[in-house]
Amino acid sequence: MALKNKKEKNFSEWYTELVSEAGANLADIRYGIQGAIVETPWAVKIMRAYEAMLEKEVEADGHEPMLFPTIVPEAYIKKEKEHVKGFAPELYWVTEGGGKKLDEKMYLRPTGESQIFPMYSIWIRSWNQLPFKRYQSRISVFRFESTTRPFLRGREFNFFECHDVFATHEEALKQIERDMIYTENVAHKKLGLPFMFVRRPQWDKFAGGVDTYGAETIVDGKVNTIASTHDFGQNFAKAYDIIFTDQHEKKQFGWQTTLGPGLIRIMAGLIGIHGDNYGLVLPFEIAPVQIVIIPIIFEKKSADVDKKCKQLEKELKEQGYRVKYDDSDNTAGWKYNEWEMKGVPIRIEVGPREVKENKLTLVRRDVKQKEIISEKDLDKKIEEHADALLKNITKKAETELKNSINEAKTFADAKKILETKRGIVRAPWCSIDFDGQKCADKLQEEASAKVRGTLFGKEEKASGKCIMCGKPAKHVVYIAKSY
Amino acid sequence: MALKNKKEKNFSEWYTELVSEAGANLADIRYGIQGAIVETPWAVKIMRAYEAMLEKEVEADGHEPMLFPTIVPEAYIKKEKEHVKGFAPELYWVTEGGGKKLDEKMYLRPTGESQIFPMYSIWIRSWNQLPFKRYQSRISVFRFESTTRPFLRGREFNFFECHDVFATHEEALKQIERDMIYTENVAHKKLGLPFMFVRRPQWDKFAGGVDTYGAETIVDGKVNTIASTHDFGQNFAKAYDIIFTDQHEKKQFGWQTTLGPGLIRIMAGLIGIHGDNYGLVLPFEIAPVQIVIIPIIFEKKSADVDKKCKQLEKELKEQGYRVKYDDSDNTAGWKYNEWEMKGVPIRIEVGPREVKENKLTLVRRDVKQKEIISEKDLDKKIEEHADALLKNITKKAETELKNSINEAKTFADAKKILETKRGIVRAPWCSIDFDGQKCADKLQEEASAKVRGTLFGKEEKASGKCIMCGKPAKHVVYIAKSY
Numbered sequence A, B: 001m002a003l004k005n006k007k008e009k010n011f012s013e014w015y016t017e018l019v020s021e022a023g024a025n026l027a028d029i030r031y032g033i034q035g036a037i038v039e040t041p042w043a044v045k046i047m048r049a050y051e052a053m054l055e056k057e058v059e060a061d062g063h064e065p066m067l068f069p070t071i072v073p074e075a076y077i078k079k080e081k082e083h084v085k086g087f088a089p090e091l092y093w094v095t096e097g098g099g100k101k102l103d104e105k106m107y108l109r110p111t112g113e114s115q116i117f118p119m120y121s122i123w124i125r126s127w128n129q130l131p132f133k134r135y136q137s138r139i140s141v142f143r144f145e146s147t148t149r150p151f152l153r154g155r156e157f158n159f160f161e162c163h164d165v166f167a168t169h170e171e172a173l174k175q176i177e178r179d180m181i182y183t184e185n186v187a188h189k190k191l192g193l194p195f196m197f198v199r200r201p202q203w204d205k206f207a208g209g210v211d212t213y214g215a216e217t218i219v220d221g222k223v224n225t226i227a228s229t230h231d232f233g234q235n236f237a238k239a240y241d242i243i244f245t246d247q248h249e250k251k252q253f254g255w256q257t258t259l260g261p262g263l264i265r266i267m268a269g270l271i272g273i274h275g276d277n278y279g280l281v282l283p284f285e286i287a288p289v290q291i292v293i294i295p296i297i298f299e300k301k302s303a304d305v306d307k308k309c310k311q312l313e314k315e316l317k318e319q320g321y322r323v324k325y326d327d328s329d330n331t332a333g334w335k336y337n338e339w340e341m342k343g344v345p346i347r348i349e350v351g352p353r354e355v356k357e358n359k360l361t362l363v364r365r366d367v368k369q370k371e372i373i374s375e376k377d378l379d380k381k382i383e384e385h386a387d388a389l390l391k392n393i394t395k396k397a398e399t400e401l402k403n404s405i406n407e408a409k410t411f412a413d414a415k416k417i418l419e420t421k422r423g424i425v426r427a428p429w430c431s432i433d434f435d436g437q438k439c440a441d442k443l444q445e446e447a448s449a450k451v452r453g454t455l456f457g458k459e460e461k462a463s464g465k466c467i468m469c470g471k472p473a474k475h476v477v478y479i480a481k482s483y
Helices: A011-019 A041-060 A081-090 A113-123 A169-188 A235-240 A263-274 A303-318 A332-341 A352-357 A375-403 A411-419 A434-447 B011-019 B041-060 B081-090 B113-123 B169-188 B235-240 B263-274 B303-318 B332-341 B352-357 B375-403 B411-419 B434-447
Strands: A071-073 A092-097 A100-108 A132-142 A156-166 A196-199 A211-219 A222-233 A243-245 A251-253 A255-261 A291-295 A323-325 A346-350 A359-364 A370-374 A405-407 A424-429 A450-455 A475-480 B071-073 B092-097 B100-108 B132-142 B156-166 B196-199 B211-219 B222-233 B243-245 B251-253 B255-261 B291-295 B323-325 B346-350 B359-364 B370-374 B405-407 B424-429 B450-455 B475-480
Touching: A011 A263, A041 A132, A041 A156, A041 A169, A041 A263, A081 A113, A081 A235, A113 A132, A113 A156, A113 A235, A156 A169, A156 A263, A169 A211, A169 A222, A169 A255, A211 A263, A211 A375, A211 A450, A211 A475, A222 A235, A222 A263, A235 A255, A263 A375, A291 A303, A291 A332, A303 A323, A303 A346, A303 A352, A332 A346, A346 A352, A346 A375, A352 A359, A359 A375, A370 A375, A375 A405, A411 A424, A411 A434, A411 A475, A434 A450, B011 B263, B041 B132, B041 B156, B041 B169, B041 B263, B081 B113, B081 B235, B113 B132, B113 B156, B113 B235, B156 B169, B156 B263, B169 B211, B169 B222, B169 B255, B211 B263, B211 B375, B211 B450, B211 B475, B222 B235, B222 B263, B235 B255, B263 B375, B291 B303, B291 B332, B303 B323, B303 B346, B303 B352, B332 B346, B346 B352, B346 B375, B352 B359, B359 B375, B370 B375, B375 B405, B411 B424, B411 B434, B411 B475, B434 B450
Parallel strands: A291 A323, A291 A346, A405 A424, B291 B323, B291 B346, B405 B424
Antiparallel strands: A071 A100, A092 A100, A092 B092, A132 A156, A156 A255, A196 A211, A196 A450, A211 A222, A222 A255, A243 A251, A346 A359, A359 A370, A424 A475, A450 A475, B071 B100, B092 B100, B132 B156, B156 B255, B196 B211, B196 B450, B211 B222, B222 B255, B243 B251, B346 B359, B359 B370, B424 B475, B450 B475
């Protein structure tokens, strides 16, 4: 039984159905606050799996975990004036506690900078503490968003952030490259979510920073950013007094970077990019259940089949697989649907024939083809299919991302692409400094799309004219609608 | 270099110094909100280690993870009237968001019940979903406390909670026993923190529940509760409409229990019970660094010593140990102090003599005795010392807990014990139902101590008279001051 809504016809309804209890049951939106979802066991387990991968990546590169409170004193946000301008409109305020008005009101962190940097100012003293790399994960942040959607935009949502301080700008810029590599290693290589890494135009950078970079995936023709990384230069160090004494006994402001892998956006990518009309399709490594064993029973229950299933379950568990023997009273067909919906990578069917012939029937979630194998080949086949599944969904996603990028030489071209093919428009642009912002405003107004940025790490040569103002183009930019 | 404050002389200052940057650097209280601490890498790693153990325990017994928002709509707290009475005075309120007053104000969860049960009311439908066991971990809760202290009492603190629903009261009561076993398996067996498990008197139970049980450790003569578990009966099910259809198609209210391992209180136990005048003493299994290698260098740097240290570090890392080769410019003595302060279980010293003779000098943190071993025995010795350390600190803590319990037959006895020996007083008591509350109020007023409860699982026969009112004693209770 497939989902009622079809991915290719009405993506938005398909997504909502798949997320809900009627689908793969990832989140419940019936909690009494808009944009504050309850995450179910299935979602928590998936998220923890890739969160652990990200933690491993950043720790291997010298980041240490820390944990800050959720609440922040009002005074902290006021130190950096661009930052306060950017975030103040979205803040939630705690104004009462213990039955009375608080002396100083507190906000719920919208992101960590304003709460973390006052402590960095205390902690960081000397060049020999640098680079200073810390992260916090499995935390919540809060933003008063007008429109919300599970795993795409929330008023409270799961967060992960690295905050690094360096002695020089050069080192900070190298960190940006490493931030991209962490994202590549986890999102692309392990989860099959390829992305474009772009440098944002100046008018769209993080409030208070010098430069922002984003990892862009495409979900249903719109950009879904799965990681953001920021070069803060010395801006925040100056605002928050993050000062170290260098080797020549001279006081210097630190150079800072921030990485924020988008935990919820990665989930949105897994759902929206790999999912199909039968439900989720999960990479083997992160699936809460990797292998489901389903008994095929005709007429009356077969003790042989049950015994074989139990034995298989035991063996596979001992090998470290996350395996489930579904011996519930539901029909086999009902079980197929349920576990397909949840994206379980491999299904093993065991019926009287399989028992008799020492064979097993394997079905891989992405291709849904049956394969009859010898029982003795099971280990090898599991590994093969786990790899093949990841390769297959990765390749499909890579092709989709590649195909979603289309060339435009004029605004009319760009608009047509955005309205028909959708996805990303590659186009010549006047300037990605603030003087290009007027053109961006016009683009937003006339096509509801944004300049996502220029390609990172590879300066593309521009030719022709800016599609908005007609001035000679200095940059090749990527334009898209976004979530 | 030992801590300036001595544990046996001025525990409170000793504790504060050990927690601070000048000690083992576990938490920073210089964040701008009272009772909201910043947890350092060392503390986060320790806490995550035992949190993972707790997660494993509860998952092995069928609990699935879930994640709720931090914010809760006002309407949710009002459903259970005892619960609201108990928690309302401590609530923090979010009243503004997006630059304006919120239509419905929200509170920051002080504990999960009031936010979770409205969803349980939606989710739970049928007997075949029971027992329904869920938990959330690595979350924050918020309470407006007047006095605060790192890891003992915070306005925001780390939380872990299991919320279970059963078809019968009998099953729910069995869960209470299992809750104790999880605590025993982790706190006592793995962390060396023995505890008394008691049933609280009625006047001191969880607001809205039927019965509360607590796992009591003794830190500096006062009770530090490291886990609480509650029998809710059907009280919350009735207030929140948690109803299932039983096998006879009849609607029934669920029977509920809750377990809250005290994440911060376990940390306070590790610090306060195992710590000494040289710093923390950590069990091997949870130490962020299990083995530190320190080169002993005379006059000029020795390439041989450095090479040997690096080789050891590599080998031990490959074996899966968390190992640190401290090749900083500090003196060996300084390094000893630093890693002792942080509680690293095993120190390996490598000097020219060790290199020449293929020997190593081992020092175990708890006993601080040097042992010269053959290099080939290292693996065996590490295992031996890891075990011996845990056994030693466990035994020490068990003896301390046992010795801290003293008998009283009269209030005068009890008062004297509480003022001199301190710890726990075992005494006869009139009633642990509400009619014993008057005596408890008097005890609180005259001796600043509380009835912690009766021993769980073993009804102790009372003799003599209640130490407060002189009526015939029905119970043996345990009385103590607490954090």
